[in-house]
Amino acid sequence: MDFIINGAQVTANVDLRTSLLDLLREHVGLTGSKKGCNQGACGACTVLVDGTRINSCLALAVQYQGRFITTVEGLGEGGALHPLQRAFILHDGFQCGYCTPGQLCSAVGMAGEIERGVPSHVTADLDAETMHLDHDELRERMSGNLCRCGAHNGIVAAITEIFGKESA
Amino acid sequence: MMPFTYSRAADAAAAVLQGGLPGAKYLGGGTNLVDLMREGIEQPRALVDVTALSSAIEDGEDGGLVIGAAASNTSVASDRRVRTRYPILSRAILAGASAQIRNMATVGGNILQRTRCTYFYDEAAACNKREPGTGCDAVGGFNRNHAILGTSPFCVATHPSDMCVALAALGATVQLRGASGERTIALTDLHRLPGDAPERDTVLKPGELINAVTLPPVAGRSTYRKVRDRASYAFALVSVAAVLDLDEDSTIRDVRLALGGVAHKPWRALKAEAVLRGGMPTQAAIRKAAEAELTDAVPLHDNGFKIELAKRTLVAVLTNLAGDVA
Secondary structure, three states, X not given: OEEEEOOEEEEOOOOOOOEHHHHHHXXXXXXXXXXXXXXXXXXXXXXXXXXXXXXXXXXXHHHHOOOEEEOHHHXXXXXXXXXXXXXXXXXXXXXXXXXXXXXHHHHHHHHHHHHOOOOOOOOOOOXXXXXXXXXXXXXXXXXXXXXXXXOHHHHHHHHHHHHOHHHO | OOOOEEEEOOOHHHHHHHHOOOOEEEEOOOOOHHHHHHOOOOOOOEEEEOOOOOOOEEEOOOOOEEEEOOOEHHHHHHOHHHHHHOHHHHHHHHOOOOHHHHHHOEHHHXXXXXXXXXXXXXXXXXXXXXXXXXXXXXXXXXXXXXXXXXXXXOEOOOOOOOHHHHHHHHOOEEEEEXXXXXXXXXXXXXEOOOXXXXXXXXXXOOOOEEEEEEEOOOXXXXXXXXXXXXXOOOOOXXXXXXXXXXXXXXXXXXXXXXXXXXXXXXXXXXXXXXXXXXXXXXXXHXXXXXXXHHOOOXXXXXXXXXXXXXXXXXXXXXXXXXXXHO
């Protein structure tokens, strides 16, 4: 199977039962994406496929051949941290760090959704042309990523600094 | 997980040829099926990937919309025409799952997702849906999330979809394709009540595929309201999808209602509609309609609260849609 992972061509000979998450962690050596619940409930495995965030634990790798996959290792450019990663450090957006790669990829995917005008459950006006990332929108849109340490205040602050209304 | 073969169907004709073989299952986004396979509850020998089939959302000839079954939940909820003409559908989809899952999940897969009854998932428990004839541990177990309408002694599971509740209220139809050709049925006729065969979720024939969903044109205001244990990312305790169309003199020209979280299928509330249609949407009429729909509800040990919750949610949604009239 052939994939494009963080910009690099990757070929892997794996069993059809392999999830995208296991492909990344066990076969490609990218252990940034985490296995939390392995059933789509926690979001620790979130990666971007063609810029769209998905739960890689629920994805069979075979379905994602030829797609552009971005993991936390590929968020920054040229070895530098992504601005959101710097903001997480600045705002203490983690304690144990296990959910962090998923939070980061999810937030980057969310920013793309906001840019494309994708509404959310708390969007009051479905007809609105543009979406804004206020506090309620952020909490709703990030609800697929759990943090059991309870670092949410720092996570919200970091995401708001980089993608929030103020920067739009 | 049991081993399986994998093929990616280029079109519906190819999919049906492969999907009709014994042990084959169609694969959309995989958000439910992959989980069930990992748990050993589903053990397909062949997966037929149908995500390359139509994901287009197109205007129907009659002013409605035709949605390809491979369209992602996010693309449907975001579609400008859906948001403007069918806010009930956008709202229902956005009330379900998480953004990551909505990005993966297809329309066809959402419709055919299986119950989240914990006894269905627990292989140590008796479950007629998972293993016909073994009994139902939910009936005498912890059944706070289970059904109150259309249940049987064999199964009290609920259908978990939010999207389907909106489709039921809208009077959507599903285009099916199988070995013997195509047919179109109402979404409300697709899912079954459990009866004595809860292992069959739908009336689909072996190998039959959902090709598209058609929304008829609708007039009036519509919305979807979901009541759940937390503010986001949880299945419904009760949900209400409602379309209300008022005349110039505020009599109800048309009303379409459906309930989620209460039955083995998305529950079209025809009794409540009959009470309301042609009358004024007064508080008295709305309450009478809610009472009528829940008359036949049967509570289990832990879910009696759903009867009152369903009534109150119906009343709240209809009152809101009726605006100043109610």
